[in-house]
Amino acid sequence: MMHSISKSVMLAMLFAGTGMLHAQLLDFTVDGKPVQVHGFVSQAFTASDDNNFLTMNTSAGSFAFTDFGGNISVELTDKFRVGAQFYDRNLGQLGKWHPQLDWASGDYKFKDWFGIRAGKIKTVLGLYNDTQDLESLHTWAILPESMYPLDLRSTIAHIGGDFYGDIGLKRLGSLSYTAYAGLIPDDPYGGYVYGVKAYGFNVTTLGAREEGGDLRWNTPVRGLLAGLSYIDADSQGKGTEALGLPDTEHTKKYELSQFYVQYVLGGLRLDGEYRRTFLDEVTLNSYGPYETVLDNRAFYGSASYRISKWLEVGSYYSRFYLNWRGTLSNPDNHIYDKVATVRFDVTNHWDIKIEGHFMNGYGATDAFQGFYLQDNQQGLKPNTNLLIIRTGLEF
Amino acid sequence: MRAIKLLFALVALGLYGDTSAQTSEIRIIANPNVDASEISREELLRIFLITKTSLPGATHVEPVLETAGVSNELFLKEYIGRTNTALMTYYRSLMFTGKASIPKSFGSDAEVAEYVAKTKGAIGYVGLSASTARVKTLKVR
Numbered sequence: 247m248m249h250s251i252s253k254s255v256m257l258a259m260l261f262a263g264t265g266m267l268h269a270q271l272l273d274f275t276v277d278g279k280p281v282q283v284h285g286f287v288s289q290a291f292t293a294s295d296d297n298n299f300l301t302m303n304t305s306a307g308s309f310a311f312t313d314f315g316g317n318i319s320v321e322l323t324d325k326f327r328v329g330a331q332f333y334d335r336n337l338g339q340l341g342k343w344h345p346q347l348d349w350a351s352g353d354y355k356f357k358d359w360f361g362i363r364a365g366k367i368k369t370v371l372g373l374y375n376d377t378q379d380l381e382s383l384h385t386w387a388i389l390p391e392s393m394y395p396l397d398l399r400s401t402i403a404h405i406g407g408d409f410y411g412d413i414g415l416k417r418l419g420s421l422s423y424t425a426y427a428g429l430i431p432d433d434p435y436g437g438y439v440y441g442v443k444a445y446g447f448n449v450t451t452l453g454a455r456e457e458g459g460d461l462r463w464n465t466p467v468r469g470l471l472a473g474l475s476y477i478d479a480d481s482q483g484k485g486t487e488a489l490g491l492p493d494t495e496h497t498k499k500y501e502l503s504q505f506y507v508q509y510v511l512g513g514l515r516l517d518g519e520y521r522r523t524f525l526d527e528v529t530l531n532s533y534g535p536y537e538t539v540l541d542n543r544a545f546y547g548s549a550s551y552r553i554s555k556w557l558e559v560g561s562y563y564s565r566f567y568l569n570w571r572g573t574l575s576n577p578d579n580h581i582y583d584k585v586a587t588v589r590f591d592v593t594n595h596w597d598i599k600i601e602g603h604f605m606n607g608y609g610a611t612d613a614f615q616g617f618y619l620q621d622n623q624q625g626l627k628p629n630t631n632l633l634i635i636r637t638g639l640e641f
Numbered sequence: 642m643r644a645i646k647l648l649f650a651l652v653a654l655g656l657y658g659d660t661s662a663q664t665s666e667i668r669i670i671a672n673p674n675v676d677a678s679e680i681s682r683e684e685l686l687r688i689f690l691i692t693k694t695s696l697p698g699a700t701h702v703e704p705v706l707e708t709a710g711v712s713n714e715l716f717l718k719e720y721i722g723r724t725n726t727a728l729m730t731y732y733r734s735l736m737f738t739g740k741a742s743i744p745k746s747f748g749s750d751a752e753v754a755e756y757v758a759k760t761k762g763a764i765g766y767v768g769l770s771a772s773t774a775r776v777k778t779l780k781v782r
Contacts, residue, residue, distance in 0.1 A: 273743075282742050284733075319742055324694075324701035324762075329739050349739045358693050368738045376738045383734050412692035414683060422692060468722040513724055552726060594729070640733070 272641060276320070285316035288381040288638035297608065297630040298621040300396055301338030301440060304632065311636070312336050313379065315348055328352045333379060338621070340397055342435050348379070349403060359411040366405045366431075370424040370460040371475045372504045372519050375401060381638040385515075385550040385560040386587050387601035388634060392544035392566035393504075393519055395615050397437030401477065401502070404428030404456055419464045430454040430479070441614035446488025454481035454500070469510040477502040481527070493531040500525050513552030517562075520545040522570075541570040550587075558589040568613045577607040577628040581615065596639050603632040667715050670754060670776040672763045675699045679780040680764075685720050688764055690731070691741045705753055705765035706746040716766045720781075 272283045290311035294304035302308040312335065319329030333348035335341035351365030368376035377383050378394040379402075388396060406428015413421045432453050433439065439449045462473030479500040487493040506519040523542040528535060544567070550560030564583040572579045587601040608617040608626045617626055669680065676698025680688075687693035689704045696702050707713040709725070717725060735741040747753045750771035757763040758775035767773065 273745075280742065282736065284736055284743075286737070315737075317737065317739070319736070319739065321742060327742070331737070331739065351739050353739070355694065358687075358695060363739075377734045380734065380737050383730050383737070412687065414687060414693070416681075416683060420683070420687060420692065510723060510727065513727075515727075552724060555726065591726070 280321045281318065283316070283318050284641060285314070286380060286382060286638065286640035287314035288312070288636060290387065290634055290636035292632060292634050294630055294632040296627040297617060299616050299630060299632055301340055301437070301618055301621055303338075303621070308338070310336060310338050313341070313381075315379070317348075325356070326352070326354045335379075337396060339440050340435055340437060344435050357411070359413050361410050363408040363410065364406070366403055367408050367426065367428070368403050369401055369426065369456075369458070369477075370408075370410075371401055371458070371477065371502075372460075372473075372521065373506050373508055373517060375475075378402065380640075381636060382595075382597055382640040385558055385589055385599075386548075386562070386585070387599040387636040390519075390544075390546040390548070390562055390564035390585075391583065391616050392564040392581065393521055393546055395437070397440075397616065398614060399436055400430055400433060400438075400454070401456075404430055417466055419466045422462045422464070423459065425459040427457040428455070430456055430481075437614045437618075441612065441618050444619035445612070447485055447493060449483055449485040451485070452481070452483040454479045454497075456480075458502075471506075471508040471510075473506050475502075475504040475506075487531045487533070489532055491532045493529070495527055495529045498526040498528060498537075500527075513558075515548075515550050517548045518546070540568065543567045543570045556591045558591070560587045560589070561585060566609055566615060568609045568615075577626075578610045580607040581609040581617075582606040595641055596637070598637045599635070601634045601636070603630070603634070605630040605632065666769055667712050667719075667766050668769055668771070668773060669764065669766050669779045669781055670757050670773055671702075671765075671779050672757055672759075672761055673775075673777050674761045675702065675764065675777065675779075677779065678777070679782050681782050682720060685764075685781060686722075689721055689728075689744075691735060691744070699762050702762040702764050703760070704744045705757055705760075705763050706744055707750070707753055707766070708746045708748050710749070712750055712766055712768045712771075 274281055291309050292302055292304045292311055293307040298304050302310050315331055315333040317329060317331035319327060321327045330350035331348040332345050334343060334345040336343050347366055349366050349368050351363045351367050353363045355361035370376055374389055374394055378389055406426060408424055408426040410424040430453055432451060442449060456477050456479040458477035460475040462471055464471055481497045481500055483495045485493050501524045504521040509516045521544045525540045527538045546562050546564035548562030550558060552558040562585045566581040567574055568579050574580060584604040587599055590598045606629055609615050611619040677696050684693060688702055694701055717723060721728060732743045736743050747756060750767035753765045754767055754771055754773060754776055757765045
């Protein structure tokens with residue numbers, strides 16, 4: 247017993263320890279090559295009034311929201327570095343503790359304006375797509391679900407290659423670009439595969455290829471950043487439908503455009519993002535071939551302020567429309583989310599967040615964006631109030 | 642309307658903060674192998690944001706930070722425009738996405754100067770009272 251307590255204390259010290267401990271244990275050299283080892287873990291409690299959210303039994307209160315990961319990276323030369331990170335999570339019915347290779351890449355930087363990465367790479371998209379799993383990096387317990395859904399993570403990484411660089415513009419600031427192409431891996435424990443089961447569909451494979459890019463301008467106004475991202479993808483899925491007969495789906499067109507702006511001044515941060523996702527998909531099964539056209543729109547604005555080293559407050563307002571061409575005011579075609587957050591930084595490596603969500607709409611049971619048919623068999627109510635208390639450690 | 646006015650005021654403050662001449666109470670230091678004798682504010686910012694990793698005459702440069710203290714506060718305020726917490730969050734976002742390692746950081750001017758002196762391409766900052774015998778001082782233009 248004492249042994250296990252002392253092990254826990256040592257682990258806590260490792261996570262929440264001082265910079266000196268950090269420097270000694272996690273930053274070292276092997277054969278003269280600098281090596282860094284880092285990790286993170288987070289746990290949340292969620293409670294809602296009526297609707298269950300994110301496949302958890304939130305109406306009864308749920309702790310089924312845990313994730314963690316770790317990475318190692320080595321600088322083999324001044325220009326060449328390699329590294330890898332694993333990630334695991336359990337979020338209600340999603341993830342289910344199946345570890346994934348989050349990223350694993352080699353990165354060679356020829357010049358400041360030109361570098362190449364290859365392997366499994368986090369996709370640069372908008373302000374936070376590549377960092378959305380890292381709880382400690384954000385003010386919020388969960389990022390705007392309209393833009394960075396926890397249950398739909400198909401755009402989070404690709405297996406392929408990136409070209410990237412940074413170009414100084416002297417008095418005009420600098421431009422950063424990333425261009426990429428690759429394959430989006432299967433996500434058998436994600437929200438889409440889970441959600442379609444309520445309709446009798448069993449997805450066996452679901453993947454895509456994608457090409458895209460991101461261009462961001464660090465403007466001469468200190469702290470002001472503006473950018474745009476674009477993805478063109480081609481998705482293919484196979485499985486069986488309710489009668490057990492084959493079901494296939496493929497996209498005729500799948501495009502995503504995102505525009506964003508960020509302003510940081512001292513402890514103040516203002517973010518705004520807008521995304522359009524256009525999907526034209528053909529499904530073939532015993533019901534016959536049919537085509538689905540969806541024009542999703544999402545946007546949010548957020549403001550946060552760090553009052554002191556240990557306290558930050560913030561708020562965001564987010565909107566998601568499943569089909570821009572439908573009736574926008576219907577609760578089954580939109581999700582509006584008003585959010586207020588308080589973040590406490592207990593140490594440099596340990597935070598606690600308390601966050602309230604006041605949502606209107608649920609975006610249809612087949613939108614798979616937070617609300618699912620099988621978790622809400624009593625029928626979805628138009629409004630959802632949700633409390634999230636989330637704590638995270640990183641080293 | 643008031644919100645828009647406030648936003649414009651904040652942006653104007655950002656512009657002013659970038660272009661106004663300020664009297665520095667810190668010194669930018671570099672390893673003697675760095676050929677440059679001066680550095681622009683824009684280059685310094687990009688080096689510490691790890692989007693620039695070379696300078697004329699130095700194929701590789703690396704930023705070196707202080708973990709806290711007066712020199713650190715002055716440097717971040719004058720050249721980076723982010724709080725220490727925000728800068729660390731930025732570095733962690735690069736590290737956790739596989740894009741860069743977290744730069745070395747030390748607890749005092751003396752430790753920064755010592756590391757910069759022995760590390761090729763290292764660029765850091767120290768207070769005016771710190772010993773800079775084994776490093777070179779870069780003029781910021």
